[in-house]
Amino acid sequence: FDSLPPAHYKETMSTILVWIEQSETKLSMPQVAVAEYEIMEQRLRELKALQSSLQEQQKGLNYLSTTVEDMSRKAPPEVSQRYRSEIEVILGRWKKLSPQLVEHCQKLEELMTKLQRFQNDTKTLKKWMAEVNVFLKEEWPALGDSEALEKQLEQC
Numbered sequence: 001f002d003s004l005p006p007a008h009y010k011e012t013m014s015t016i017l018v019w020i021e022q023s024e025t026k027l028s029m030p031q032v033a034v035a036e037y038e039i040m041e042q043r044l045r046e047l048k049a050l051q052s053s054l055q056e057q058q059k060g061l062n063y064l065s066t067t068v069e070d071m072s073r074k075a076p077p078e079v080s081q082r083y084r085s086e087i088e089v090i091l092g093r094w095k096k097l098s099p100q101l102v103e104h105c106q107k108l109e110e111l112m113t114k115l116q117r118f119q120n121d122t123k124t125l126k127k128w129m130a131e132v133n134v135f136l137k138e139e140w141p142a143l144g145d146s147e148a149l150e151k152q153l154e155q156c
Helices: 007-028 037-074 077-137 146-155
Strands: none
Touching (some): 007 077
16 A cells, blocks of 8 residues: 555646646647737746746646655555656656746747837838938929038938
């Protein structure tokens, strides 16, 4: 009986496996080029929530690891090996998922910064183009008015 996992172990194992599968699915979604800042903000919020959830799930993972260690000391070698293998698979997936999540957040934040800069530059350019358009539609000075012609040349 000592070598059998407690009920809480099985519940925690199930919860963490479901969480890992859902997280892997979310992170495996193809990244599409998004030119709308609001959509990028929403995606970043989702990723940040996933990071918070990852930290919350860490307690369960720690519990599983210590429980496997305790069971391994009491269980026959073949049973012990089965539980160790099971937790190693989960730990492997966990260790892959965690940096992937951080990378996705950083990449998205960088892209959001670039998009914001691009939008600001575009706004500035449009304003400049509108001013140039007004200038080009102005009336040209008379040919004899050298002062006005000089002024217009400077503006050009």
